[in-house]
Amino acid sequence: MVKNGYSLSLIADILDRVGKKKVFTKLDLRWGYNNMRIKEGNEWKTAFMIYIGAYELTVMYFDLTNSLATFQTMINDLF
Numbered sequence: 001m002v003k004n005g006y007s008l009s010l011i012a013d014i015l016d017r018v019g020k021k022k023v024f025t026k027l028d029l030r031w032g033y034n035n036m037r038i039k040e041g042n043e044w045k046t047a048f049m050i051y052i053g054a055y056e057l058t059v060m061y062f063d064l065t066n067s068l069a070t071f072q073t074m075i076n077d078l079f
Helices: 011-018 029-033 067-078
Strands: 048-050 053-055
Touching: 029 067
Parallel strands: none
Antiparallel strands: 048 053
């Protein structure tokens, strides 16, 4: 797996962009993150086994390679 080298913005830059804005919103990022679908056909990459069987995930979870960078890219594209 090739890791995505996405770099986060500096807090000072983010605060400069916010500036003197008066309207803010509150997002439940945990809900959004845990509902990001894994691309169809790539579910096999998330396979794991436990004593009662094998499973493949259909949504992102925190330990996947590139999952945090993918989520941050999605949020940036959204806004």
